[in-house]
Amino acid sequence: MEILWFVVFAALLAGYFALEGFDLGVGLLLPVLGRTRENRDRMVAAMAPYVLANEVWLVAVAGTLFGVYPLLEGEVLFGLYPLVVAMLLSWVLRDAGLWFRRRLDGRRWRGFWDAMIAFGSLGLSFCWGMALFAAATGFESPAVHPLGVLLGVVVSGLFALHGWMFLAWRTPGVFGGTRSGRALLVSGMAAALPVVALLAGAMPYLLAHSAPASTLNVLSLMALPFAPVMVGAQVWVWRTFRPGKDAVRLPSFF
Template sequence: MDLLWFAIFAVLLAGYFALEGFDLGVGLLLPVLGRTRADRDRLVAAIAPYVLANEVWLVAVAGTMAGVYPLLEGEVLVGLYPLVVAMLMSWVLRDAGLWFRRRLGGPLWRGFWDGAVAFGSLGLSAGWGMALYAAATGFQAPVVHPLGLLLGVVVTLLFAFHGWTFLAWRTPGAFGAVRSGRAVLVSGLVAALPAIGVLAGAMPYLLAHTAPPATLNVLSLMVLPVAPILVGAQVWVWRTFRPGKTATLLPSFF
């Protein structure tokens, strides 16, 4: 049972990096590729159908960590409290930018919220790299550490590359490139590599600090029946909004 829940936790965390990674990557690319209002609308429209579905994976990661690895949850919240708060604020800022950017049509309003999307995406991407480094060191290193900042830069670049690959698949030719679905899968795996590497190194610790069997049995009864729904919903989103299914991409988040 311990190995089963470790595998579930690993799949959820790697899945979050692979899926939310391209959302954040497109947000990072908003100032680079969004030279006009129409370009920025097209960038946001490209990720619009996926954002909420992808964020569900983070909720699943947090819930699994709290139930299966309660000691790890305490170490994350205590050892990384400033970073966790900064990441939550970045998350709120990014999502607020997506929802509010089209509420008014003025250039200052739109520019501010487009900047919020980009800045929030940067904060989340870099924050994940710093959090992974802290986890890899057993939460003994300072929250702001040179190697943690370096890993934050690496994760940010991987997410940006994943976002660019996703755009080349979702909007072929619109931003100068065309990529296949297989290329998106590969870039998603690459974006998830930092998380996979940390999980591999932390596997002995996690297995030694897993919740008691009785707790895992209850979690299995509550969570495992819902897993097919989560996977099915994700498949439905990707099949429904794949390239060629709609004639045009309309801006979302009205």
């Protein structure tokens, strides 16, 4: 049962990086490719239908982490306290930018919230890299470490590449490129690579810190039946908003 839940946790975290990675990547590219208001609107419109569905993966990751590895809760929350706070603030700013940018039509209003989208995306991407390094060292390194900063740069770069691939797939030719779904899949795998490498090395440690078998059995009965629903909803989103179909349909809050 410990191995099953390790696989589930690894799949959820890698899936979050592969899916939410392009949302954050588009946010990172907003100041670069969104030189005009029209282009910024197109970039946000391209990723808007996927944002909420992708964030569900982070909620599932957090629930699995604290349910399957309860002994790590203190190490994660207290050992990475500055990073956790920075990530939460970045998440709030990024989502606030997506929700509020179209509440008013003024140039300064939209410019401010577009900047919050970019800033929040950078904060989340960068902090994820530093958090991965801290986890790889058993939470014994400082929250801000030179190698952690380097990994933050790498993760941000991978997310930016994934975001550009997504735009080239979702809006062919608009931002200087056209890519197929296979290319987007490859960039998603690249975005998830740091997570896969970390978990491969941390597997013995995580298995040793798993919850008791009785707890895992209860979690299996409560959580695993909802996995097909989560996957099915994700498939529906991608089929509904794929390029060339319902291109103008957007959630009203964006």
